[in-house]
Amino acid sequence: VAGPGASAWALDPAVRHLNHGSFGAVLNEVLERQTEWRRRFEADPSRFVFNDLRPAMDRARDAVGEFVSADPIGLAPVRNATTGIASVLRSFETLLRPGDQLLTTAHDYNAVRQILRFTAARTGAEVAVARVPFPIEDPVQVTESVLAEVTPRTKLAVIDHVTSPTALVFPIEDIVAALEPEVPVLVDGAHGPGQVPVAVDDLGASWYTGNLHKWVCAPKGSAFLYARADRIEMTMPAVISHGYNAEVESAEDRYHELFDWLGTDDFSAWAVVPDALRLVGGLEPGGWDGVMKRNHDLVLEGRRLISETARIPLSAPEEMVGSMASVVLPDATGPDPGGDLSPMMGDLFDSGFSTIVMNWPGWPSQLLRISAHLYNTSDDYSALAERLRT
Ligand SMILES: Cc1ncc(COP(=O)(O)O)c(C=O)c1O
Numbered sequence: 055v056a057g058p059g060a061s062a063w064a065l066d067p068a069v070r071h072l073n074h075g076s077f078g079a080v081l082n083e084v085l086e087r088q089t090e091w092r093r094r095f096e097a098d099p100s101r102f103v104f105n106d107l108r109p110a111m112d113r114a115r116d117a118v119g120e121f122v123s124a125d126p127i128g129l130a131p132v133r134n135a136t137t138g139i140a141s142v143l144r145s146f147e148t149l150l151r152p153g154d155q156l157l158t159t160a161h162d163y164n165a166v167r168q169i170l171r172f173t174a175a176r177t178g179a180e181v182a183v184a185r186v187p188f189p190i191e192d193p194v195q196v197t198e199s200v201l202a203e204v205t206p207r208t209k210l211a212v213i214d215h216v217t218s219p220t221a222l223v224f225p226i227e228d229i230v231a232a233l234e235p236e237v238p239v240l241v242d243g244a245h246g247p248g249q250v251p252v253a254v255d256d257l258g259a260s261w262y263t264g265n266l267h268k269w270v271c272a273p274k275g276s277a278f279l280y281a282r283a284d285r286i287e288m289t290m291p292a293v294i295s296h297g298y299n300a301e302v303e304s305a306e307d308r309y310h311e312l313f314d315w316l317g318t319d320d321f322s323a324w325a326v327v328p329d330a331l332r333l334v335g336g337l338e339p340g341g342w343d344g345v346m347k348r349n350h351d352l353v354l355e356g357r358r359l360i361s362e363t364a365r366i367p368l369s370a371p372e373e374m375v376g377s378m379a380s381v382v383l384p385d386a387t388g389p390d391p392g393g394d395l396s397p398m399m400g401d402l403f404d405s406g407f408s409t410i411v412m413n414w415p416g417w418p419s420q421l422l423r424i425s426a427h428l429y430n431t432s433d434d435y436s437a438l439a440e441r442l443r444t
Contacts, residue, residue: 062337063429070434072356072409074425075221075245075378078268084330088273091322110325111314117328118278121342122247122264124254127306128286130279130313131324135244136165138263138279139212140292141313142240143173146210152178154209157237159184159200160416161217161224166242170212182208188417189369189382193225200229208237215252215262216245219414221378221423222370223250230259238285244277245269248334249346249376260285269377271427272330273323281309291316337428345428349377353426356435357381360424363439380423383411396420407438 064080065071071079091110095102111131119126132138150156156170160183170181184203186196200213211233215226230239238260246252246262248269254262262280266272281289287305290312297311331342338344354372357379361368366381383398395403398420399411412421422442424435 060429065429068406070407070437071427071429072407072424072434072438074427075218075268075423076410077274078265078271079427079429080271080273081330081333083333084271084273084326087326087329088322091325092320095320095322107321108314110321114324114327117331118266121270121331122252122254122262122278122280123256124262124280125283128254128280128282130281130289130291130309132263132277132279132291132313133275133319134267134277135242135263135265136169137292138261138277139166139240139242140169141279142261142263142281142289143169144292145288145290147173147177150177150179150209153207154179155182155205155207156180157182157184157200157203157208157211157213159186159196159213159217161186161188161220161222162212162214163218163242163244166212179209180207188220188222189367190220190222190374191371193223193228193371193374196222196224197228197232201232204233204237210240211237212240212242214245215241215243215264216249216376216378218245219380219412219421219423220369221376221380222374223376224374226259227257230257234258234260245376245378248342249349249378251343251346254280258282261289266327266330267323269427270327270330271334272327275320275323276327276330279313293317334428346377348428349426349430350375352430352432353377353379353424355432356424356426356430356438359432359435360422360439360442363436364442366442377427378423378425380421383420383422385419398422402438402441405441407441409438 062081064082115126115129119129174181182203184199186199213229216223233239240261241259243262243264247264260282264278266276267274286309293316295316300311302308335342396411402409410423414421
């Protein structure tokens with residue numbers, strides 16, 4: 055941890071953190087503010103829940119709406135993107151008939167694929183997988199691969215904004231424009247907000263779920279689900295609570311009642327999202343645009359250093375890179391023999407690098423994914439490149 059204001063992060067300074075993508079990272083100040091919220095709750099739980107919680111939820115909803123250019127009416131807090139995806143699939147289930155298809159791509163996230171498989175098993179639907187190539191040369195290849203899988207039986211498409219194993223920024227605007235309204239799209243934006251500009255209303259997808267605990271650097275357990283105005287009424291949380299019979303005046307009010315209270319929980323992560331947005335965005339001149347540009351430029355430099363030093367070819371054009379990049383490790387490293395942690399990742403941990411090395415289903419070699427956020431400097435990547443070379 056050596057970037058500007060490095061000590062402001064909760065990260066262990068003895069480690070080179072190059073896997074922001076999996077679980078994000080937080081500023082100490084954000085953690086302190088979260089602790090204040092927790093203390094407020096614990097100091098007077100009833101008053102907190104019946105009096106203070108709603109304004110805090112609404113304040114965060116408005117801040118998120120502004121950040122991702124979404125009407126706050128369609129925004130619901132969820133604990134993570136997994137829950138956002140599961141909520142939509144559960145809501146959609148009643149519309150599915152045997153033989154219908156749920157469309158995804160080969161670059162999707164394993165947990166999301168399992169939700170699709172689970173939904174398919176319950177309804178008799180099938181999961182169709184668009185074989186987006188990798189390495190890739192042009193974003194148009196993504197759109198073409200997705201469209202090639204669409205049939206009259208395609209009822210819902212779940213498409214990543216930024217992919218997990220391959221770290222590709224998909225041309226999500228083109229894909230949504232090509233599919234909607236005939237095929238509703240649920241955008242898996244787990245890696246979107248804070249890594250790439252997100253304009254949810256303009257995008258026009260039926261749903262968008264995004265994590266705030268990744269690139270926005272809010273505490274763990276802060277994410278959102280957005281439903282387009284015409285999807286609000288059918289969109290239910292995966293867990294049903296008081297909101298189901300709440301006295302409400304509109305479908306929008308019911309939607310908020312349903313999602314804002316899923317039972318007793320720790321609401322502090324969501325409550326401090328506005329602080330994370332302000333504090334992290336304030337660390338770079340140019341605010342969040344400056345943050346995203348710095349991280350993008352840095353990860354490109356890191357990728358180049360690794361490619362040159364360890365002689366690993368690049369797998370994607372710069373325009374498809376956000377603040378993460380995946381490289382294909384040479385065949386000599388072989389496939390991961392299995393187990394929880396690849397031996398290579400374990401070796402890198404032991405050498406002071408926190409990275410992720412993945413086996414990607416159907417892919418013969420391992421992928422190494424790096425990331426860049428404000429606490430990183432180019433030194434992190436030259437050190438990693440040297441370690442990879444040796
Ligand atoms: C593409 C993608 N979707 C969904 C998720 C799930 O996010 P969470 O674990 O916060 O639910 C991840 C997590 O890394 C992801 O990369």
